Amino acid sequence: MHNFDKKPEYPFEYNDESLKTPKYNGYTTQSLYVTMRDGIKIAADIYKPKRLETNEKIPTILVQTRYWRAYKFRIPFRWFIKEPRKPKVVKIFTIYGFAVVWVDTRGTGASYGTRPYPFSEKEIKDAKDLIDWIINQSWSDGNVMLYGNSYEGVTAELTTSLCHPAIKGAIIKHDPWDFYLHAVFPGGVFNEKFLQYWSSLGKELDQTSGKAVLEMKPYNPTFARIARLAVKSVKPVKSQDKNKSLKDVAKIHKKNNYPIDYFEIVNYRDDEIDNEGTTIEDISIYSKKNLIEKSHIPMYTWGSWQDSTTANATILRFINFSNPQKAIISDWCHRDQNRASPFHSHKAPAEPGKKDQLKELVKFYNDCLKDKIDSEKVLYYYTMGEEKWKKINSWPPPTQEMIKWYLNEDYQLSKNKPKKKSGSDQYIINFESTTGIRNRWYTLLSLPVKYNNRDIEDKKLLVYTSEPLKKSIEITGHPIINFYLRSTHEDGLIQVHFEFIDENEEIHWITDGQLRLIHRKISSESPPYNMITPFHSFKSDDILPIKKDEVAKIRFALYPTSILLKEGYKMRIAIGGADKDSFARYPEEGTPKITLEHNEKYDSHLEIPIIK
Template sequence: MKIRFLRKQEVLSESGSRYGEYLQPVYKKWIRTSQYLTVRDGTKLAVDIFRPVKDGKPVIDPLPVIWNHHRYHRASIYRLPKHTNIFKLLIASAKLLIKNNTNRTQLDNTPWLKTLIKHGYVIAVVDVRGGGASYGTRTGPFSQEEANDAYDITEWFAAQSWCNQNVGMFGDSYMGITQYMAASTAPPHLKAIFPEMAMFDFYEFTYPGGVFRHDFVAQWSCKVKELDSGISAAPVEQDQNATMLVAAIQQHQANRDVFEMFKSLPYRNSRDKETKSMPHIARSPSSYLKQVKKSGVAIYHLAGWYDMWPRDALLWFKNLDNPQKIVIGPWSHGQRLDFDLATEHLRWYDYWLKDIDNGIMESAPIHYYTMKAPKGKEWSSAWQWPLPNQELIKYYFHDGTSGSVNSVNDGLLIAQPPQNINGHDNYTVNYTTTSGKATRWVNGYGGEFNYADMTSNDEKGLTYTTTPLMEDIQVTGHPIIHLWVTSTIKDGDFFAYLEEVDQKGVSRYITEGTLRAAHRSISTTPYDYIGLPYHRSFAEDIVELPNEPVELIFDLHPTSNIFNAGHRLRVTITCVDKDNALTLEFFPSPTISIYRNTNYASYVALPIIPNCSEL
């Protein structure tokens, strides 16, 4: 039975429904303890526990526990003494930490968690096996052992006298994905999760359309290798001399190198020589979709249009019938601008872990932001996805010139099919083309997010641009590109960018998609793929390019953007994104042809929302 509160000042704002003033903090302080807990196979995992304090003592009344399965250290030492010997350094660091409390916890990194503690929640953070101060070795990301750990950890919390047997989880990125993996094991006391910026399909991320996302995998692999083997993890309290931390880090030395593991797995069904498994399937969160669904765990998905995984979040939402909500904002992986994370988490957990009927499940489950919408109308709600009123409008590639860019062809983009019978554009592959070094992908491993004017890249590719728009056009959903191509070689990578060009000629990145031509076969999906083209990319699906034109069909990442009157829509086609993906180089450079005629009409289908001007 849920307790119903009157909502005195609940309003719908830029960051969603906010709590009113009726619910005030109960506690002002908290205490941190740390220890090891042991999971089913005997591995000891390090955990930080933050409990509210009353009258100088930890609150003994049972409270809900919200925890995070952390990949990048639950706590870190940030004042390291100088020693050349790593083990002496570890021991000295631990002693200094214990004496001076010179560590940084997740409450320092995630300040909004303090609000939850003040409102009567226990917060916990656990180092994953093989990471931080936890023992064990890692066989790669998202292992079954790691998921089983999540089950054991959840039930350990539920068994503590200070837990009311209602457990939730929080976290973003890797720590968002671990929440879905935890739900797949169906711990009896896991009631609600709040995954932010989390993956659905492992292969589609590491090899989108068959193209290896080399930079991300290499950079992320290097980062976690340094964390796992380094000396910055904080020991637990019982480890006074850091001997346990040293032993744990020694075990980490055998962790699997992620880059080495995945660089040799080009197909979805590629087998790993070491484990004899198919990691893209066995470790993909999407492979556990049925189990997550069966768990019944309530899920609040949070995503960003410029994150790495907006499609993924929508696939989670589309394929689950768990109690759920989804919010998609104008964010990249590391951004949550103008969004009240404390309030939204509090409302979610209050409802599911404290039986407070605060109305969070009464509104439409989809809440999304439209970029460049009129002030005060940026946020919209919906009951289904794709939006039922979308109209898929085909914008076809035509002969130029648009006069808007000095590209290889400067073609036109028109909402009418071509009338000629021989039209095509030839393009010699330029291996210097790039979407930049501050992309959604770079931001995913902690780099900058700042797409510059795309014109310099456009000039090296094939472009198709509309005339200036007569009125605003809203695109909300999943653009899909259809390219008819030939090439002087048997394969090739194709990158498509959707951009908005202003009156000064500045071209702003909106979204993108990619496909390796040999991966073009479209298969039946194992789940609801929102009507998008699904490339299974098994080894047996690979087909070389023939001598005659073939059609490549692939989706661009979803977006919600208003293209303003006076601006132009542009689609740019290149064959390389050198800073973000790995494309093999050939000499001399191959020539590809994009066809735009009555027999082979290339186009982009845009999900346009009518009556945009009435917003």
């Protein structure tokens, strides 16, 4: 167990002397269209500090969203709710001397154009046109910063691939990095419910009306009802005929495509998403590695252990990109507002709070402008339970050791390797099992993370539990599953939940992972980027249906975590083959029965990353 001093390990510098007194108070707003190279008009709101001197020039922060750059509220809500998408972000950035340009990406909000799929080449090139426009404004000092969370984080990161000389730094928060594995097909499993909700929300947002918020009703009914009363539409560009322009763009947006539309044509990593041969791999961030590294733009990246796959994305970016990087992996939800930890309520506020988080980002931008960014990469991660930050310069942590814990008879999880020649457990897949609608995937829809009713859900699963730990252990890294199983069906899904049971016998969820069984082949090909976990290609040529009476080896990684389990806690893995509120059903018909082997020959086990 570590006992670091807070000062060298604590990542945040929001108390820096330079941030004590903001230079400005308040901001002005201007709405306009910026015309792209092909004539498409992009809606933009420009926020500048109030009382900016006539000849004063300041740096600019560019944000590119598909969720409306700003809102038009109904009376009386417009009298007391500010219209920017994120008013606190705009306020903090402007009082510290930055202009903010927040735009609706091509084919969304009040912008013209269409979208064949998210993050198209045209959408990326729009960023160049926007930056060129910014640096030619009278108030611009020629320096541009990039900022974004989630979708906006992706647009910020992809914009670095343009290698535009005006870009001096990028803050990239909670975004996917490998779109196939981190969003659409995690473990080769179609992320059906999230993509349905995300697509239906996007489709309605693109029609510009406030009724789009009703698409949130299935998973956030209270917010949907209140927001419907308040929100009239996306904010129109004031220099235009407001009603006509929104009607025009809504009509054009009807030609858009949405992620859920691709399920019929995409299953594998190498499946094409258009008639031009584009694949999900082609639009993923890692495919731009050479250009992003060439830019040498400093990055400040954030992820969280239980926020979808953003911790994994943060780690992969850290080990694959040579850019100067400060990386953070926290115990927060997707919006950085609340904790996402088994040791805290989902309502507990994130620490530090939003204002201090934003001041921290200002400090990074200022350091970029002053060329004070360290070329050495550093990653800070938060250990849940210990409630401490750790600082490392490489991943995995240098003191990590993978320790095997074996499945044994009587549903025991033990360090003792099975010695009997026979031993197995059978399990009929329960398609009613679920992690609910507050899991790591639903937080992408701006929801808190809360894994309820694990005692009830574990009764639907095949579980193996350890004896109470004899001493406290820190687990940091990717747990690795090594199973040997038989199945009555060629295809299926294996999902593994890693949990602990506290001194009061309450079950707490730590992390999970899943693999579609036809993707179990460990590929001998070179992976598309540096990986530290078992490599499955997820390509059509590598599918491997399970044969009758075959003992199939299943090896894959769970999502990374960092947690301190105290002496007396018990560890548990809960194994299933479905998550009805998240994933597509595999197989589409029939109910598989699996036989999980745990014997001398087939020693199914879990490798746990222990910090020594």
